[in-house]
Amino acid sequence: MPTEIAENLHRILERMAAAAARAGRKPDEITLIGVSKTYPANAIEQAFQAGIRHFGENRVQEWEGKRGVIADLPATWHLIGHLQSNKAGKAARLFHSVDSVDDLALAHRLDRARAEMNVSDQLRILVEVHMGEETKSGVAEAELPRLAAQLLELPHLRFAGLMVIPPYFDDPEDVRPYFAKLRELRDELQTKTGHRLPVLSMGMSHDFEAAIAEGATEVRVGTALFGSRTVLP
Ligand SMILES: *Cc1c(COP(=O)(O)O)cnc(C)c1O
Secondary structure, three states, X not given: OOOHHHHHHHHHHHHHHHHHHHOOOOHHHXXXXXXXXXXXXXXXXXHHHHOOOEEEEOXXXXXXXXXXXXXXXXXXXXXXXXXXXHHHHHHHHHOOEEEEEOOHHHHHHHHHHHHHOOOOOOEEEEEEEOOOOOOOOOEOHHHHHHHHHHHOOOOOEEEEEEEEOOOOOOOHHHHHHHHHHHHXXXXXXXXXXXXXXXXXXXXXXXXXXXXXXXXXXXXEEOHHHHOOOOOOO
């Protein structure tokens, strides 16, 4: 008997593949991140059994509290929520990637914490770009080139691309310009810095198909995979 999570996963992967095909892209260019915030460790384990290998959590403390035995699963753990700088050290140890970097001082802290760990692999980071009025998080467009140049100097971080949480629209087609904008910003940054920035983390349960149409390489899907959240994130 496949679990409900496995069935949900199956449907999501089909929709991702169809969206990729419509955009003339290959399905394996797009990574599904299961957003497990508010869900218990056993839901994460089920999703892992079903085949998911990337998970996103939005709070350091919540993840620290529930990771227990599942921390040893060979999965990639992403921090996708706003990170306070006093938790940077913990985040650098508990996650493989911080997808929501929005500040140079924070990046410095992550870099130092990673250095102290004496591990050879860099911490992957994405920069969250601010778009729309509703959300406060993220870096303003105008600050991106300067921040990008500075991030590329930090030896223990690997700046890999951009992330966005656009405003909500009932019709996912309406959010496409925001996704297109993130891609354009990424393209400009690549030109300016001369570095490849392959990752575009964009699209959630409600709009991941639109994001794939605009070039998403990572989609962050919570409720469509795990069911609706009973606790507010
Ligand atoms: C919660 C969350 C998601 C997933 O949202 P769903 O609508 O449940 O798919 C994606 N990205 C971020 C940053 C989130 O906080």
